[in-house]
Structure formats: structure tokens, C-alpha cells
Amino acid sequence: MQIEALKMTPVSMHAESHLGETQEAPVVKTFGEYLGDALGKVNSLEHESEKMNALLAAGQVEDISQVVVAAEKADIALQLTLQVRNRAVEAYQEIMRMQV
Template identity: 40%
Template sequence: MDTRGLEQMIGQLRATADAAASRPASAAPTDGPDFSQVLQGALKDVSQAQAQAKEMADKFSAGDSGVNLQEVMVDLEKASLSFQQMVQVRNRLVTAYQDMMNMQV
């Protein structure tokens, strides 16, 4: 799996956090990519990685001579790591949401 999409999303999250810390709350957002689009793209990347890993595992199980065990294991591990990263991003988003909901106004 290509992890550039996740790394790009994490970089954009950091840039957004830095920008939010340095500008007033009433400032208009920049013309950069929409957060939901970035998140949906990352979810699609994770889903594709899992589908590719499952396909490779199925081919190996079926006895396809073009697929070796090392490739299958690497693809499965990449899919697992990308899923774990996405879970951690989700956990951070939920924590941030809960923190915002608990703020005194």
C-alpha cells in the first residue's frame, strides 16, 4: 500500500492545526482541500489496501504461482498498519470533539 496518502493527510492535519493556532476564529478558511475530502480519500486508501491484501492472500491460498508468501505478508502488514493509523486518527478526532463539547462558553 502506498502510505503517501496517509502521510499527506497527517501533514495537512498538522498544517491546519498550526494555521488555526495562528489566526483568529472568525478568519475564513483557506482554499486548500476540504478536511472531509482528505479524510474520505484516506479512508478509500485504507480500504483499497485491505482489498489488495485480501486479494493477494486469496490468490496465494488458491495456489497462484505468481504470488509468493513474502508479498502476501507485506501487503497484509501494510493494510493492518494503515488501518491502525486510521483508528488513531479517528480516536484523536473523537477526543478533540469531546474536548470542544466540554468547553465552557
């Protein structure tokens, strides 16, 4: 009995509505695209925090809480990114230690 590997490709369905309208298949992002988008968001939060700090130093910010909130958002996003990276590295190392 031969066992076939699972194929992890998304299922695309092509069907026509009874009303005559056509439905487009949803756009499927790859893991790399998700990762790139997430890193881009973290980067934009860091830039926003730096911009708010510069505005505070220039005296153009009336409410200092906006600066603190921007800095905390950037800090939390960076911490999450580092933890995800650490977990990915740990998983890779664990896989490399496996005996085949």
C-alpha cells in the same frame, strides 16, 4: 475596537505571465475530500490484502513475502485510521466539555 474573525479561505491569485502564458489556479481539496481519499486508500489496501490471501490459498503466489507485506500495509493503515479517529473523538469530547 471590533475584532473580526479570521477567514480561513484559500487565497487565489490571478496573474498573467510576461511570456503570455496563463496559469491556472491550483485545485484546492476540502477536508472531506482528503478524508474520503484517505479512507479509499485504506480500503484499497484491505482489498489488496484479501486478494493476495485468496491467491495464496489457491496456490498462485510463489513468494509468500508479498502476501505478508500486503497484510502488514493494510494492518498499519487500519491502525493509523483508528488512531486518527480516536484522536478526533477525544478532541470533540474535550471541546464539548469546555464551559462557554
